[in-house]
Structures are given as C-alpha cells and as structure tokens.
Amino acid sequence: MRVRIKWSAVGIFVALAFILSSLAGLAGFFSFWLSTFLPLYAIFSIIYLFVSWEGYAWFQNFSTNHPRKGETIKFEMRLSNDFKIPLSGGTCTFVVPGKQSELSLPIGVFPGSKQSITYTAEIVCPYRGTYIAGIKSIKLSTPLEIIKTEIDIVPQVFYVFPELYRLGQSIEKYTVSSGAILPAQGKDNEDPTVFEYTAPLLQEMSARRIAWKRWAQTGIPSVIVYGEARTRGIRIVLDLYPCVAMNNYFFESQPEKEKEKLAAEDIIMSAAFSVMQYLAEQRIAVTFITGGNNQGVFIDSEAVFKNVYEKSVNIIFSDDSFPDAAFSDENVAMLFSTRPIEAIYSEYEKRMYNGTEPHLFLCPPESKVDVEKKYAEVIKEQRFQIGSKSFFYVADVRNGSKEITDAFSV
Structure with missing residues (x-):
C-alpha cells in the first residue's frame, strides 16, 4: 500500500489546530470544544480510512483465462460497500485493451443498506498477442484528501497464441x-543398416564392430564403419x-x-x-x-x-x-x-x-x-x-x- 500525504495541507492543519487550542477556556465549553475539534478530527479521519478499507470489497470475473484468437472475453467487475455505514470516498482504476478508466467507489449514502456497482465489458481478441484487462488500483482518501492511500493490483494478462490448423x-x-541437420554427429547417429567401409582395427575400437569375414580373408584385423543416421x-x-x-x-x-x-x-x-x-x-x-x-x-x-x-x-x-x-x-x-x-x-x-x-x-x-x-x-x-x-x-x-x-x- 502506498500512502501520500499533502504536507502543505498538514502544515496549515497543524497551525490552525495550535491557534484554536490557544482559545481553550476563553469562552467556556464552546472554546474547549473548538480547541479539541481538529485533533479529534484527525484521529477520526485516520480511523475512518482504515474502516473504509475493511468495508469495501471488489471482485472481477472473466469468462475464460485462455482465449483463442477471435474469441470474446466477457469481463465483469463488481465494487461494493459491505458495511452498513457510509464510507470514505475513493476510486477504482481498471484497464481494458486500448484504454484506462476509473469508477467511483460506492460510498453508501443511506445507512443500513449495502451499496454496489457492477461494470461489464466485452474484450475482443481478434489477433495474436497479449491482452491486459482488469482492476489496476484502488484509491481511498480521508474526507479532506490530506491523506491518500492506494494499493496496486496486477491486471489479468491474456495470451492469444497463433491459431493452429491441421495440414495434410x-x-x-x-x-x-x-x-x-541432426543436433549432434558421432557414434549415436550411426545406423548399422548403412554400410560405409572397413578400416584396420585399433585398440580403442569396440569388438562389436569387428569384420570377422574380412579378417579371415585378408588376415588383417578390421572393423566395420557404419554410415550416419539420416x-x-x-x-x-x-x-x-x-x-x-x-x-x-x-x-x-x-x-x-x-x-x-x-x-x-x-x-x-x-x-x-x-x-x-x-x-x-x-x-x-x-x-x-x-x-x-x-x-x-x-x-x-x-x-x-x-x-x-x-x-x-x-x-x-x-x-x-x-x-x-x-x-x-x-x-x-x-x-x-x-x-x-x-x-x-x-x-x-x-x-x-x-x-x-x-x-x-x-x-x-x-x-x-x-x-x-x-x-x-x-x-x-x-x-x-x-x-x-x-x-x-x-x-x-x-x-x-x-x-x-x-x-x-x-
């Protein structure tokens, strides 16, 4: 979660709080209330912000995670206020191929009832490539927007591969x-059905290749050299x-x-x-x-x-x-x-x-x-x-x- 604070606004807020606190006791209860209002408001705003994070819920659904070329993905996104009280304002940033948009979160104006927003779209995948869609971030802020918070959400990535066809x-x-074109050449590629020639037997050669008939005819120990597998x-x-x-x-x-x-x-x-x-x-x-x-x-x-x-x-x-x-x-x-x-x-x-x-x-x-x-x-x-x-x-x-x-x- 990222937190952004407007320090200029904080400075003004603190200065105003000090000024009001100096009025404490000058006009009875009213001055006391006035002097404590801003500190209490600051504490309330921060607590309210955390409560709002707990109260909001978001959900997204795609009709498929593996689209084929030419297929249309049905995208549905739902934002809701699950608490029965009004929450702090915020926005949901989401992307669909070709554009980025925002929706305001359902604050909930009327206490006692759940509020929700549903967004639907169709994502067409006409060509091979990468398609990105879904929620990108959720942002919430305190009522005066002095403190802003944001969480990043990785959108869904869809890979559309080339269409494959059965050929004759x-x-x-x-x-x-x-x-x-074989990956390696050598004895592993030798084909015993392909006879190339005979050669004199050397010490490191395998006895399995000995050409016994050739040895008997010539009196020279010989081995068979096979052709390469092709x-x-x-x-x-x-x-x-x-x-x-x-x-x-x-x-x-x-x-x-x-x-x-x-x-x-x-x-x-x-x-x-x-x-x-x-x-x-x-x-x-x-x-x-x-x-x-x-x-x-x-x-x-x-x-x-x-x-x-x-x-x-x-x-x-x-x-x-x-x-x-x-x-x-x-x-x-x-x-x-x-x-x-x-x-x-x-x-x-x-x-x-x-x-x-x-x-x-x-x-x-x-x-x-x-x-x-x-x-x-x-x-x-x-x-x-x-x-x-x-x-x-x-x-x-x-x-x-x-x-x-x-x-x-x-």
Missing part, C-alpha cells in the same frame, strides 16, 4: 534427407519484416493500418506454426529461425515445439533485416514473410535458376494484395518455364485461415 501430408515432400528436415524461416509502416507518435490514430498489419502477421504466424506442428508430430526435424538471424532453435519433438509455441506471443514484427537464412546453401528452407515480392525477387530469381530457391509462403497486407498477386503471376510463369518444383504461395489475407489450409492441401 503434402508438407513432407518439401523436406530433404540430410544428416547435417533424417528429413527443413529450415523454417519467419521473416519479421513490418509490412505496414506505423508512426509510433500517432499509433492510436491509425487503427486501420494496425488492423491491416496484424491480420497479415497472424496469417504468417499461423501458417508457420501449423507447418512446424505437423513436422514435429511426424518427427521431421526443423530448424526455426526468426528475422535476420542465422542461428535458430532445433525442433525434433512435440515437446520442443510446444515450448517454442508458448513463447510465440513474444515475437514482434519489427525487424527490417533481410532473411538471409532462407537463401543459405546449407539446407532447404521455407520462408514465411509479409515482405513485398520485389524486395526478395533478385535473390529468389538467382536461386531459382540454380534450382536452390527456398519454398515461399507470402502474405501481403490487404492494401497490397492485388499488386503482389500480379508480381506472383510473373514469378509463376518463370517457374513454369524452368520447371521449378518448389513451394510458392501468395495468400490473400481477406480469405483468412482458408488460405493456410488451401496452400498445403496439395
């Missing part, structure tokens, strides 16, 4: 077989390019731009994580890279995917860096981006004619969909002429999640 097996054909895998590169420029100084006055930006980002996030979810379920290795980074998170199980997914609310599209990891020669990659086609065309075209282009899933903001579709037609014609088999899809944000399921249905 078509994703698997875009993965490659490679031992290089698995399918792919790089998932999430480009964090901000597709709509926002002016930070006038952010709240640009609701249409904000909605356009968030809608495109949501499609990209849902598509990327839906693909990774499927691959994790199939035990197909994924290296997940964000922004302009070259290092990523290795995902080889559903448990690891879940951990990465739960941190996805912290991903912010604010990195202009070019996604070089998608155009690396190390492994095949799938790039998810809201970046304009013309911004990646030069690098993509060069790779396309070399047969090493990344798979692309693009989702431009609504205001740029038609222009990007025209660029896409040009690229599709080039791809057809050279016989490219890589994945290429430009989503129309106006169709919502249907674009994701349609893209990976073939």
Whole structure:
C-alpha cells in the first residue's frame, strides 16, 4: 500500500489546530470544544480510512483465462460497500485493451443498506498477442484528501497464441534427407543398416564392430564403419519484416493500418506454426529461425515445439533485416514473410535458376494484395518455364485461415 500525504495541507492543519487550542477556556465549553475539534478530527479521519478499507470489497470475473484468437472475453467487475455505514470516498482504476478508466467507489449514502456497482465489458481478441484487462488500483482518501492511500493490483494478462490448423501430408515432400541437420554427429547417429567401409582395427575400437569375414580373408584385423543416421528436415524461416509502416507518435490514430498489419502477421504466424506442428508430430526435424538471424532453435519433438509455441506471443514484427537464412546453401528452407515480392525477387530469381530457391509462403497486407498477386503471376510463369518444383504461395489475407489450409492441401 502506498500512502501520500499533502504536507502543505498538514502544515496549515497543524497551525490552525495550535491557534484554536490557544482559545481553550476563553469562552467556556464552546472554546474547549473548538480547541479539541481538529485533533479529534484527525484521529477520526485516520480511523475512518482504515474502516473504509475493511468495508469495501471488489471482485472481477472473466469468462475464460485462455482465449483463442477471435474469441470474446466477457469481463465483469463488481465494487461494493459491505458495511452498513457510509464510507470514505475513493476510486477504482481498471484497464481494458486500448484504454484506462476509473469508477467511483460506492460510498453508501443511506445507512443500513449495502451499496454496489457492477461494470461489464466485452474484450475482443481478434489477433495474436497479449491482452491486459482488469482492476489496476484502488484509491481511498480521508474526507479532506490530506491523506491518500492506494494499493496496486496486477491486471489479468491474456495470451492469444497463433491459431493452429491441421495440414495434410503434402508438407513432407518439401523436406530433404540430410544428416547435417541432426543436433549432434558421432557414434549415436550411426545406423548399422548403412554400410560405409572397413578400416584396420585399433585398440580403442569396440569388438562389436569387428569384420570377422574380412579378417579371415585378408588376415588383417578390421572393423566395420557404419554410415550416419539420416533424417528429413527443413529450415523454417519467419521473416519479421513490418509490412505496414506505423508512426509510433500517432499509433492510436491509425487503427486501420494496425488492423491491416496484424491480420497479415497472424496469417504468417499461423501458417508457420501449423507447418512446424505437423513436422514435429511426424518427427521431421526443423530448424526455426526468426528475422535476420542465422542461428535458430532445433525442433525434433512435440515437446520442443510446444515450448517454442508458448513463447510465440513474444515475437514482434519489427525487424527490417533481410532473411538471409532462407537463401543459405546449407539446407532447404521455407520462408514465411509479409515482405513485398520485389524486395526478395533478385535473390529468389538467382536461386531459382540454380534450382536452390527456398519454398515461399507470402502474405501481403490487404492494401497490397492485388499488386503482389500480379508480381506472383510473373514469378509463376518463370517457374513454369524452368520447371521449378518448389513451394510458392501468395495468400490473400481477406480469405483468412482458408488460405493456410488451401496452400498445403496439395
């Protein structure tokens, strides 16, 4: 609890109390009462303030603690005076997404009856991200507001994760077989079904690998060297390019731009994580890279995917860096981006004619969909002429999640 005291008002109050106390005995009982009024008032105010804290009650309720994207949370808040006497005045500060408001606490004008105030609101969660709602603080003060007290209350935080969709097996054909993407190399990755060659037996080698027939034929002690275990895998590169420029100084006055930006980002996030979810379920290795980074998170199980997914609310599209990891020669990659086609065309075209282009899933903001579709037609014609088999899809944000399921249905 924080306590704020108006020291200037306290000084005036004390000076006035001394003046009145000097009048004691000058006019009988009236002067005595006058001289003791302010000290008694001060004591009464402090006691009254503590009584008021005990008398007020507040309660808030949310229809769900785990909203899904597009879901509406029903928020109800009730403030009440549970004592049957008028209490000291105060306010309740609360927040809902986009604004902060205050309500006066029910003082209770009429003794003998409980007073309460109920506030309801609907909190819409149209996009992925973090939503904050609920009571933020309760403030009470003495009648003359010389002493003010306040307690802070942590509002409820709601995390809305990217929507996940069930995708078909078509994703698997875009993965490659490679031992290089495994998290570690060495004897643990050796596959006894893959014969590589024989080598002379050394002292530190295991007897289980001895090639007995080779030893018998040549008279030279030899061991079998097995090939490495290999698995399918792919790089998932999430480009964090901000597709709509926002002016930070006038952010709240640009609701249409904000909605356009968030809608495109949501499609990209849902598509990327839906693909990774499927691959994790199939035990197909994924290296997940964000922004302009070259290092990523290795995902080889559903448990690891879940951990990465739960941190996805912290991903912010604010990195202009070019996604070089998608155009690396190390492994095949799938790039998810809201970046304009013309911004990646030069690098993509060069790779396309070399047969090493990344798979692309693009989702431009609504205001740029038609222009990007025209660029896409040009690229599709080039791809057809050279016989490219890589994945290429430009989503129309106006169709919502249907674009994701349609893209990976073939």
